[in-house]
Amino acid sequence: MSIANGRVLLAMPGPTNIPDRVLQAMMRPAEELASKTIVDLTETLLADLKAVFRTPGETFLYAANGHGGWEAALTNVLSRGDKVLVLASGRFAIGWGEMARFMGADVEVLAGSWRAAVDPAAVEERLRQDRDHAIKAVLTVQIDTASGVVNDIQAIRRAIDAASHPALYMVDGVAALGCMPFDMDAFGVDVAMSASQKGLMTPPGLAFVAANGKALHAHRQATMRTPYWDWTARMDPLLYMKHCGTPPEHLMFGLRAALDMILAERLEAVWQRHALLAAATQAAMSKWAEGQALSFNVVEPSQRAPSVTTILVDGDPAEVTDYAREVCGVTLGLAIGDLTGKAFRIAHMGHVNAPMVLGSLSAVEMALQAKGIPHGEGGVAAAIAYLGANAREVAA
Template sequence: MTLDNGRKLLAIPGPSVVPDRVLNAMHQPSPNIYYGPLKEMIEGMIPDLKQLAGTTGDVVFYITNGHGTWEAALSNTVAAGEKVLVLGTGPFALGWGAVAQTLGIEIEVIDFGKQSSVDIAQVETRLLADKNNDIKAILVVQTDTSTSVRNDISALGQAIRATGHPALYMVDCMASLGTEPHFMDEWLVDVMVSGCQKGLMVPAGMGFVFLNNRAHAARREMDRVSYYWDWAPRVAPEMLYQRFAGTPPTHHLMGLREALDMILIEEGLENVWTRHRVFAQAIWAAVDSWGSAGRMWLNIKEPDKRSFAVTSITTSHFDGGKIRDWCENVAGVTLGIGLGMADAKSPEFENYFRIGHMGHMNVPMILGTLGTIDAALKALDIPHGAGALEAANHVIATASR
């Protein structure tokens, strides 16, 4: 039977739940795209996005998803035949590397696997050995949305610069912008890419590239950059039209304005980060309780290396897909698949599921998701430890005092 009525809950790690307020803000007649309120709204949004990223550098908008921002960042800075160093902590940095290859860029991968963060000492050793400075850029994710590992972007940035190597430090914050702290300038990041569909709570379709002066200098060295990805005209456009290399994504921008107000003015960025941390800790406590029966565990063992936006769970001797199916079809909660954790055609693919807890989430949404998983474990007769909801509640209650 199904018990699914009421509002469905999307608990995947992006796209995330879009607040009604954001949807309503998008529900407007098409505006003038050359002058007037839309232009003013966009100009006002730029400092807000930079505040979110912790930078005094520039931000460029693209009508694209995350993959497009990967291509944009590379197209402006690394020429075909040059080399980038990819720091793999799951499929997303590796995916960025794959995009680089399609641009004719040589990639060198240090793969840290799917349960670990970047080992900074290995990166230092590799950079110190690169006497000719062949490596033009280093690609890494802050949060890998698949493995749910979080890399220490600050420590890595300090280490890279301490080697004296000039490679650009490029960081993917697709899942971490607006969900966990990021201080681009302080952490010595040169290029940061992100999108609107996770922490920023807007339907997918808009990407951002943040860049500093070192990134501008790399762009100037490029012989040729394709019209669409070239960030130079977008940074200082004569007309709004040029900021987007054509028609702006008018309604996405209206939604983003509303979301930025919610994040920066109403809740406050520090609170947003704290809320994400508390929800993540509540989820970890619940999974640890279920896992005491030996059938499931958090993919990332060390708490300080876990994302605050997504939690990846490994299952043993039962099919994680069955939990997802029960939650979606019986209860109306959609959980994440084990994307990139195993080959989609292999039985191992079903040994994972993920909980997305980013963006527009509150206590009932988190506890509702955990309660639904708890019911699924019982309905499917999957052995699990008791007290998961109590453990999660304890985290939330303690944090709220």
């Protein structure tokens, strides 16, 4: 018998739960595309995206998903034939590199692991070998939602600097922005991109790119540029040019509400909330792993993402995800890429609090019990104990 009637809970790594306030902000008539409302909305969004990316550089907003953000970042700073170094730690840096190759870049992948973060020492070694500075850009992700790995963006920057290499440092922050510390300028990132449907709590359909002065200089020399993504056109003061046509008004109204929520909570508090909920999820998983049928995909605890936990299963992970969805109304994430059929994912990102995460964990524990999957008992209790001990200190 199903007990799923009630509000469906998304515990998949995007799209994520959308706040009622965001949905309500979108429930309004369309505006004339050059109205003061839309002009002001565009300006405030671009300004507040700078605050979220933590940069005084230029920000750009696109009607696109994260893959569109990838393309926007690439086309604006590269020329066909440019060499790009991709740092692998799962599926998504590889995907970004595949896009660059399709667009005419010469792509080299620095081999990594689906179970560990990028090794900065390996990055430094490879860049030292590039004495002619043929490599024009280094691409990585801060969080790979397929593997659940979080990369040390600052350590990679230090590796690039240690090699005295001038390559552009380009970071995918789709699963990190609004979920964990990201400071574009302090981290030494030249181009960063993200999207709306994860930590920024807005429906899919918006992509964001931020660029510093070094990136804008490269942009002026780039020959891969195309009209829709072009930064020069979008820096025009005319609103129509900033959007290359009609703005995605209703998504922008939703994003405005989401950013208002994030800034009211304070970005540092948002990061801390994600860290606490991730640690609670990991406490539950550590108990379940005692049964030997489940294990963390990411071996080193410090390399586990604060927005998603990827869990390897000795058996069919669909037994867990199907039960959670059909019986409990909780949508977990199935694994993708190299982990297809081997794992499932629990997201704890965006518009999420302790009861929501505990509900997701309860659905998993119910599934493990119902399906006879060996597991240590008391996972949810361990998560509650962790939050009880640590969230209290935050509130005090």
